Amino acid sequence: MANATYILTPTEPKARHASIDILRGLAVLGMVFMTIQSFAMPMAAYLNPSVYESLSGNDLYVWIFSHVFVDKKFEAIFVMLFGASMVMISQKARREHLRSSDLQNRRFVYLGIIGILHAYLLWYGDVLLALAITGLLMFVFRRKKSSTQIRAGIIFLIIGSAISLIIGYTVPVWEPGEYETNRTEIWQPTSADIAEEIDFYTGPYERQILYRAPQAFNRQTSQFVFQSFWKYAGMMLIGMALYRRKAFKAKQSSRFYLKMIGYGIGLGLPLVAVGTMLHFNYEWDFRMSYFFFSQLNYWGSILMAIGYIGVVMLFCKSSTRSFLARRLSDVGRMALSNYLLISLVCSFIFYGQGLALFGDVDRSLQAVFVLGICVLVIALSAVWLAYFKFGPFEWLWRTLTYGKLQKMGKD
Secondary structure, X not given: OOOHHHHOOOOOHHHOOHHHHHHHHHHHHHHHHHHHHHHHOOOHHHHOHHHOOOOOHHHHHHHHHHHHHHOOHHHHHHHXXXXXHHHHHHHHHHHOOOOOHHHHHHHHHHHHHHHHHHHHHOOOOOOHHHHHHHHHHHHHHOOOOHHHHHHHHHHHHHHHXXXXXXXXXXXXXXXXXXXXXXXXXXHOOOHHHHHHHHHHHXXXXXXXXXXXXXXXXHHHOHHHHHHHHHHHHHHHHHHHXXXXXXHHHOOOOHHHHHHHHHHHHHHHHHHHHHHHHHHHHOOOOHHHHHHHHHHHHHHHHHHHHHHHHHHHHHHHHHOOOOXXXXXXXXXXXXXXXXXXXXXXXXXXXXXXXXXXXOOOOOHHHHHHHHHXXXXXXXXXXXXXXXXXXXXXXXXXXXXXHHOOOOOOEOO
């Protein structure tokens, strides 16, 4: 039995759930909208858009749209689907009377290695390592009842939110100068700091690595411990529960999905909208915006993601073979490869080894780049999967995970 783990084979393309691939494909494309902001502008501009370039006219409309309807929503779907995949693999192993723990551990380890390389070589904003570590820790919940998974998920989410609120409330008792230092590093960098970041990212590749390393390390350590872990854990567990309730397979009733849409978007959208207005009303004050108002998007994004899932599943109930469905499914089947491809394309557009447009592209033009990148990803995915069973990094990940060279070409 100890060696039986590795007899379990990857899911063949024909056996995949089309609705899950479609949803994952949409999540990957949706994340481009926010990824591009991190590639195109200084790091602080993602959290505090008032710190760099204009926030008026079309730029304002683009930012509001991306923040209200995109920011954290598609990432939440992506993380929920990762949680669902853990249950999916475990259920397949149980049907075949095999153990999945060793297999899943290898899966997490190799994903984490890919994430580390991605973070330090291409983009500090990598989510793969956080997914791998959180998945490793949440794996024990895979066989729990869906109700238990939901309750545990909500508890993790509450802890993550509480940490931010507690830190915000303690600001008045911080050491002298500590608030100003954190505000400068996280929220309101000086003109010299911004100029330095632009200089590094538009310069030689080796200088970028030196500048990116502490950014990536901070995201993978303190930011993960105090922020990312709790939210990712909560969303993974909710994803497990939704999968166990067949919500991701488009097998629930239309009424079920309409409820997801109604409660998810009906409750989440007002939360995000109010948070957005408060940011502007308080003129992007560090303490109020970063620690308090951000919590409205924290919770609202999860609710809206659930609503979006309902919309996609209703679409899948009517057809998974339409042109749009097949193209999204292609993107979803190559989610890991496409995630890394997007970083590669963005690094070429904005960093010094390519066009060096970092700091020169306003938000309106970023939206045009997003559309172009999405078209590229959709086209390349369709062409690649016409000849191969897996994306290149899916093939590598599966080969390493299963300890056996996987067949890439189609029969």
